[in-house]
Amino acid sequence: MGRKLLLDKAHIEGIRYFDVYRKNGGYAAAEKALKSMSPDQVTEEVKKSGLRGRGGAGFPTGLKWSFLAKPEGVPRYLVCNADESEPGTFKDRYLMEFLPHLLIEGLLISSYALGANTTYIYIRGEYAWIPDILEAAIAEAHKNGFLGKNILGTGFDLEIYVQRGAGAYICGEETALIESLEGKRGNPRIKPPFPAVKGLYQCPTVVNNVETLAAIVPIINIGGDEYVKYGTGKSTGTKLISACGNLNKPGVYEIEMNISVEEFIYSDEYCGGIPNGKRLKACIPGGSSVPIVPANLLLTTAKGEKRMMTYESLNDGGFATGTMMGSGGFIVLDEDQCVVRHTLSLARFYHHESCGQCSPCREGTGWMEKVLKNIEHGKGKMSDIDLLWDIQRKIEGNTICPLGDAAAWPVAAAIRHFRDEFEWHVLNPDEAQRRNFGLAHYADPLPVAAAV
Amino acid sequence: MAEEKKLFKVKIDNITVEVEPGTTILNAARTIGGEVVPPAMCYYSKLQGSGGKCRTCLVKVTKGSEADPRPMPKLVASCRTTVMDGMEVANITSPEVLDARKGVVEFLLINHPLDCPVCDQAGECDLQDLSYEHGVSGTRYEFKRRTFEKEDIGEHIKLHMTRCILCYRCVFTADQLTNKRHHGILKRGDASEISTYMRASLDHTNFIGNVIDVCPVGALTDRTARFKNRVWFLKPVDAHRECSDPKCCGKVALWMRGDEIFRVTARKDKYGEVEGFICDTCRFEKKDIKDWIVEGPRKISRHSVITAGHYVGVHKPQETVMKVMDGRSPRLLMDIHSVSEVNMPQVDLSQIEGPAHSTDFPTKKGDQ
Structure with missing residues (x-):
């Protein structure tokens, strides 16, 4: 306890x-x-x-x-x-x-x-x-x-x-x-x-x-x-985590920052695992603006260590393989969820909420949403994925406030980790309207080469 | 000696300059001049609080200061970042900056209508210059651009919100030059628009016309001059008058053709900023040459399209055909005037009042 x-x-x-x-x-x-x-x-x-x-x-x-x-x-x-x-x-x-x-x-x-x-x-x-x-x-x-x-x-x-x-x-x-x-x-x-x-x-x-x-x-x-x-290292004390998504027991949990992510999702004391025997596909551990990570990178870091619910451990590997603690909005996606659709709904949110003061965020967020909408609804092109990457790259860091970064990171992370799913959406537009990509290899153990 | 010590040494693109503490990087670059000056779409040195919004003036600070030499983690807006002693800044020497600027120009243009051929600002538009310099010829944007209804805000000003890049300059102008501001930004994100609440008119003050001059694009235009002529057909002339309003500087540029004044604006410097603000009476009502004391032709950079057709002191290339053909003149195969009814030899464009019109070229039918 x-x-x-x-x-x-x-x-x-x-x-x-x-x-x-x-x-x-x-x-x-x-x-x-x-x-x-x-x-x-x-x-x-x-x-x-x-x-x-x-x-x-x-x-x-x-x-x-x-x-x-x-x-x-x-x-x-x-x-x-x-x-x-x-x-x-x-x-x-x-x-x-x-x-x-x-x-x-x-x-x-x-x-x-x-x-x-x-x-x-x-x-x-x-x-x-x-x-x-x-x-x-x-x-x-x-x-x-x-x-x-x-x-x-x-x-x-x-x-x-x-x-x-x-x-x-x-x-x-x-x-x-x-x-x-x-x-x-x-x-x-x-x-x-x-x-x-x-x-x-x-x-x-x-x-x-x-x-x-x-x-x-x-x-x-x-x-x-x-x-x-309380806690570990520089992550002292306790943190409230609001867990939601495909979980048996979503809700607000106070955790001491010394438990592992795996324990948080699967133990009965906290979220109690994923309902209907589904498997974990991806997770956004700190609210919508932090990078999404696939299951294999969520549970272990790229170095092969167990990922803990601390500021440092979640950030391990930077944005290439890690994510952030953020505000503690723990969103879990199971194998039935579509990452493209999910990214679209986040992009729509940031487009809606951009204040319109500085140009990269005002124009870029709307652009990303429109491109993602095309991909999601079977009208995408392969070049759209690179275009999205380029747009987010030009928003990130060039805005007045962190909203631009917050809009860019989810898109960047989705493309970084789930590019095959985006490509599948583009190449199979009809099928993508009828079924989801599924779990694919996101929960497979990490290849050794990635652990360098 | 004591005063000299106060100056900060800043290195911008490997050019060292000494400026007063509290100067922004942009203004330090302007003391150097030339290509190291970052472009600015929203910053306006005469307006307090302006700048930081358009992000075209982003630069990279490679060394924070002498005391703290760490580079700044992100690109910074040079118009709002003050210099530190020993700061080193990379503008055009940094590929990262040029790449980011290219991105910003692309963002500014995706919702811009690009209706330059019918826009009154064309030829003196900051966005046009910026996109020629930093933009690309094609667009990757495949969607419908946002549009707004054109709006008359007041008797003299037309608001064409579709062209607006939301630099907020006009908002600051109304705040700081007039006694009450009646317009601002409504809504948010890419739906935000400059507007007056309940479509109120902006004619409540004598200085609101300056929003036309500060607008970097063609979003706010002078209704007394709209569609009258293109700027490159007009001759800018410096003039002044004794204005009764003490806040008005009275020094203007008249945009003339023959003796007719098409438009009165404040005098703009090379960064597109006015030298002094003028009142609405001077701007909109004094359209007679007798009202003004003319100082002489206004100097325009020869890179500007406005100088097209100004042949003062121009050395034209010499006729080389005669040389190449051993002194013989080329044989005329066809006289264009024998087949075409336009471009008549007897019509001289500079003699026509106002823009050329079809009635200025009488056809044979019209002659009869």
Whole structure:
């Protein structure tokens, strides 16, 4: 049984409400931090814990906090990024829905560490019912003196506001989120300046994911040194994985980052294997924008080692043979799934969500979608596959924000690992409309030559 | 001495230049000039906050600075990246940059209608120049291009959104030159369009006409000059007048043919940027030569199509036929005017007012 830090109390009846949460040891970390620690000590503790951003990029949180500019007389802001729109990712929803006070406690400690007196939760508009839950929880915390003026008699003031987004994936990018929060069109800003210097209302701002901020609570509770003992290597602590696709038990799982991918998919404690005795074909382990990998590369790295559910192990081999931890949206495809169709639906998503600010992403995403649509519907040419490769190559890295990369990587990885399936679609257009390519050799053991 | 120390040394394509701290790579390259200047479709030095969007000015930073010599991991937009001391930049010396730029030009062109033959901007279009230099002759795009309805935004400005490359320059212009902005970007992705909310008119201010000058393509055109003439048939003339508006610089380029003024624009430098913004009264209403004090013909780069037909100081190649034929003149096999009714010898194109029309070439039937 893996140890849990975030969801260990999630099963308790009524944990959504302040009284139950408080009775079960809630807000102890806030009391500890505000009463016995200085803001710098909190930041130091987070640095010691090795906590990495859970939103997708995996940037060390303590380091990010220490970059925050602290000029005199200028307010600082903490923004909680709850704009969880990545297809396949739904972990933050679970946290906010069932443990709103955990997030608020995390926000309180983080704001204290950063010296922010105003904190915003930017939540995606589609989570229509969650702002009500959060606002009720904020009101409860207010009533009990954990928010507002002079919290716990320490002289620290904090107000938390919930702001709904209007349904744009791009507003999960931190600078677009800030623009949207300011009431403008959600276009990513050109960096530098980074938000840590000029963010919300041109003031220093830290933007963190919901899970990252919630993880601050156990770090303060057990201490950074203890937190490091969870997980492996640089992937410390626990991670929420939202597993979906062809699985017996899809859902949100908290894993300690020391289990293997194979264990996560097949063990009964987690996803419980693939239904109907089907075999694993491919998997996107970190939300739609990370590269898809075939089964053989998912379970073992190119070196022949067992692949673990850690940032490093999933990234092993780079994009040639590896993938990324991303935001933890674990999408599993069994042998009945068509990779071409799957790639098309992702390309359609990124085309729809491109903000249209910079040219490679605005024009390239639509182009990729149209070419993929042709291939999927039996009108493709062999040259289209090379064309797709060329388009994604010219989008990647040439855009303002990472959405361009996120649109390019799935297409690149699909062609890199599943080129034979694309070619089969082109060469057998009629058959491709009636049946799927099937498992092919994707689950075969890796040839020795590839293990160099 | 103290002032000299402040300058940053930057090496762009192995040419070293010293610039003030805070200068962008693009502006540092412009101090060198020539081919090392990256093209810019959205950056406009007179507009704050512009740039970074079109990605044509991407360059490779091969050495970050003297203090931190690591190269930057990705190509950077030179218009928004400031220089560091000891920075080394590769623009046209980097195949990676040229490849990326080629890709960007292709992306910009896939949804562009390429209606240059009927576009008023043709001949002075930044996108045209860019695609001649960096684009390819064919397209790999096989799908329908996105189109929009043409729209009159105000009495004087026509918006042809299909041609737009979404550089945001006009949005910044309206923000910074006029007291209230009425247009912006609606929708997102490749469906996004420049528009006014509820089709409101843009005639609320005296400076909105400058959006025509800043537009790098033919998306915003002057309705008082649309389809009147091609730019290469017109003679640009520098002129000025005492304008009552204190914000208007009053220095313009008149686009004339004979004594008729077809179009008034601000004066543009070699990067396509205006030297000073002018007001709408000067631009749209002063179309009489008596309103202006003419300074003289405007100098246009001889590489521009606008100089076609400007024969000032041109040395034509000498007639060589006589030399080759030992002094004999070639025998005329056929006089074209005996079979053709157009190109009549008695009609001189420069004598015609406005664009040539079929009525300018009277046929035999018309003569009778």
